[in-house]
Amino acid sequence: MRSFGTPEFIFILEAARWTLALSLLAFAGGSALGLCVALARCAESRLLQGVAKVFIQLFQGTPLLLQLFLIFFGAPILGLDINPWVAAGAALTLNSAAFLGEIWRGCIQAVPRGQWEAAQALSLSYVSRMRDVVLPQAWRIAVPPTVGYSVQIIKGTSLAAIIGFTEITRAGQIVNNATFQPLLVFGVVALVYFILCWPLSLLAARLERRLAPALR
Amino acid sequence: MFCGLGFTGGVFLNYSFQFGDVLAAWPLLLKGSWITVRLSLSAMLLGSLLAVFGAWGKTAGPRPLRFLIQAYIELIRNTPFLVQLFFFFFALPAVGLRWSATTAALVAMVVNLGAYATEIVRAGIEAVPHGQIEAGLALNLKRWEIFRFVILKPALKAIYPALCSQFILLMLSSAVVSVISADDLTSVAANLQSQTFRSFEVYIVVAAIYLALSLAFSALFKLIYHWGLDYPDRR
Numbered sequence: 001m002r003s004f005g006t007p008e009f010i011f012i013l014e015a016a017r018w019t020l021a022l023s024l025l026a027f028a029g030g031s032a033l034g035l036c037v038a039l040a041r042c043a044e045s046r047l048l049q050g051v052a053k054v055f056i057q058l059f060q061g062t063p064l065l066l067q068l069f070l071i072f073f074g075a076p077i078l079g080l081d082i083n084p085w086v087a088a089g090a091a092l093t094l095n096s097a098a099f100l101g102e103i104w105r106g107c108i109q110a111v112p113r114g115q116w117e118a119a120q121a122l123s124l125s126y127v128s129r130m131r132d133v134v135l136p137q138a139w140r141i142a143v144p145p146t147v148g149y150s151v152q153i154i155k156g157t158s159l160a161a162i163i164g165f166t167e168i169t170r171a172g173q174i175v176n177n178a179t180f181q182p183l184l185v186f187g188v189v190a191l192v193y194f195i196l197c198w199p200l201s202l203l204a205a206r207l208e209r210r211l212a213p214a215l216r
Numbered sequence: 217m218f219c220g221l222g223f224t225g226g227v228f229l230n231y232s233f234q235f236g237d238v239l240a241a242w243p244l245l246l247k248g249s250w251i252t253v254r255l256s257l258s259a260m261l262l263g264s265l266l267a268v269f270g271a272w273g274k275t276a277g278p279r280p281l282r283f284l285i286q287a288y289i290e291l292i293r294n295t296p297f298l299v300q301l302f303f304f305f306f307a308l309p310a311v312g313l314r315w316s317a318t319t320a321a322l323v324a325m326v327v328n329l330g331a332y333a334t335e336i337v338r339a340g341i342e343a344v345p346h347g348q349i350e351a352g353l354a355l356n357l358k359r360w361e362i363f364r365f366v367i368l369k370p371a372l373k374a375i376y377p378a379l380c381s382q383f384i385l386l387m388l389s390s391a392v393v394s395v396i397s398a399d400d401l402t403s404v405a406a407n408l409q410s411q412t413f414r415s416f417e418v419y420i421v422v423a424a425i426y427l428a429l430s431l432a433f434s435a436l437f438k439l440i441y442h443w444g445l446d447y448p449d450r451r
Contacts, residue, residue: 057427063426066405073419158299182303182307186307190300197294198294
């Protein structure tokens, strides 16, 4: 039987790049789609508001694991060829879009109403009103919770292990099956996640503290 | 080869949805839902209890205790629930602690919720103005009376929305415990899909049940708010 040594440790560490790649993909995709969701939630059109609301409710009201399963098992039905990598990326993107969209909606709505009205009084177009007036101010308050949410994304990528994508958690399972040293293996796995997530958590808390007096 | 085509469906229209087998298994789904609800409710109760003690220790405890509680919070909040679950289910039995999958799942959920809720409850306790506590002391209330009437209830009211959304997140993340086959709703789904081969239909139905559960939980939390916390306060 193998025991837990340097090669096993390296194997888990190497799997961390897949966790990072998946997190980055989900964060980029989730941000792009999330901005659309947030803008739709704040739009004047009732239809857009409704669509965004249903989207958020669906993805915040069901488990991420089920969303992952639905995409993984549902895509072949639509005739799409899918592998765990794409399924995990898609599920995490949609899920983070719902959460980031809801976070950013709050930030957009926190921009004082007078700013919107002033922009409208200057007869700025929608794009210019958003790009030059509202979003830059919303952005300032959005940064700390967004950094905080990125920790949730990294942790969420662990679920990709369940559909067989070899990131940190799956690598841990593989090593554990070979070495039968669960305490050590899952301790190391937890530690790798901790090293990835903790700095981001600290950064989010620091940004939030720095912003707090400005909001009073 | 042609059978294969029938299953995978080259285009969308080739697939015919069949919910019959899945819906016929409603007693199993109901049982799974009940286990998920029971597991979540127990974890909410025990996790909140843990959080009240944790928050008390973090605000009033000695320095080493405060450090320990902080370490616990950071450790849990910066690692995935799935890894925590593996730790409780695989790692702890390896050092002699034997328990069933369901117990391991419950313990993992309580420990996970405890960390998040400790921070929430602490924020609530710190939000109670100090003058109120001094007023309580001036009225000669006992320490527990101050904690119970002056601190706990207004603190609970202040943190209630945050606590409730954490509860619902916990219920949803409990789907993960199916991985150690703790026979909750999602593991019922996994069994069903291996029997009926209707994985997409199974997961649609089960996702809808989770959606209904989270709506039901938030309705319940709203009701509790109206019963016990909906009093006017001075701001």
